[in-house]
Amino acid sequence: MPHRGGLLPLLLVALAAAPLAVAWRPWPPRDASGALAGLGASKKFEGSSDFVKLEYHMGPVLAADITVHPIWYGAWPAEQKRTIRAFLRSLSPQSSGEKEGAVPSPSVADWWRTVRLYTDQTTANVSAVVALGQEKCDARMSRGASLTRMDGMVSVIAHELAEMASNPLANAWYAGGDPSFPTEIADLCEGIYGTGGGGAYTGQLLTDGRSGAAYNLNGVGGRRFLVQWVWDPYRSYCSGPNALDHQ
Ligand SMILES: *[C@@H]1O[C@H](CO)[C@@H](O)[C@H](O)[C@H]1NC(C)=O
Numbered sequence: 121m122p123h124r125g126g127l128l129p130l131l132l133v134a135l136a137a138a139p140l141a142v143a144w145r146p147w148p149p150r151d152a153s154g155a156l157a158g159l160g161a162s163k164k165f166e167g168s169s170d171f172v173k174l175e176y177h178m179g180p181v182l183a184a185d186i187t188v189h190p191i192w193y194g195a196w197p198a199e200q201k202r203t204i205r206a207f208l209r210s211l212s213p214q215s216s217g218e219k220e221g222a223v224p225s226p227s228v229a230d231w232w233r234t235v236r237l238y239t240d241q242t243t244a245n246v247s248a249v250v251a252l253g254q255e256k257c258d259a260r261m262s263r264g265a266s267l268t269r270m271d272g273m274v275s276v277i278a279h280e281l282a283e284m285a286s287n288p289l290a291n292a293w294y295a296g297g298d299p300s301f302p303t304e305i306a307d308l309c310e311g312i313y314g315t316g317g318g319g320a321y322t323g324q325l326l327t328d329g330r331s332g333a334a335y336n337l338n339g340v341g342g343r344r345f346l347v348q349w350v351w352d353p354y355r356s357y358c359s360g361p362n363a364l365d366h367q
Pocket of ligand 1: 237
């Protein structure tokens, strides 16, 4: 998803993306009926490499410590804010003062490891450190009320964060010939959350015993999240720490 403008307005950026959802290029390509185009239905998918040519365009990645400053745009229920803060703190729990090993696998930090595989010309990797910075509220919605919240908020934030880290200036990691409509590392894996995912199928998920909710990542404070996978540059397919074939 194109999302320029630096790190500061992450949450705003993530939210601002919601009304633009129609402009997202769904992957894999679908025909007019919504069926997968050019793929046999039985094929193991998870973002088949046949279609994807992710390329490095010589620009920087976010190799320095990342600080996320949420801007709470509109009225946010306290519990939703807590969930998002917990997700952000789960990316590198030690940077947030959590004890090592406190979060079981597959964890949000494990998920971030795939993003950290991306390097720039100086061979610097995407930063391991992602910290929660100062927050701002924009409850009066200074940019208009048409921005809406959407389901899967944490996954949307994760998607944008992964792409900001690996393609911050739209000149690093993306597929497709047009840098103003780049297909970035999370765009390639939209809708894929587990092994076998693709088309309308999310892939294999875990189930929270208490609530019955599906999840795929553990976070700080015993929280569980459902976060889409990102493109793995070595495996050349979408990958996440809950994958069944490379635990
Ligand atoms: C940094 O990126 C390289 C190249 O993708 C990878 O081999 C290495 O494991 C990465 N290091 C970390 C700490 O993720």
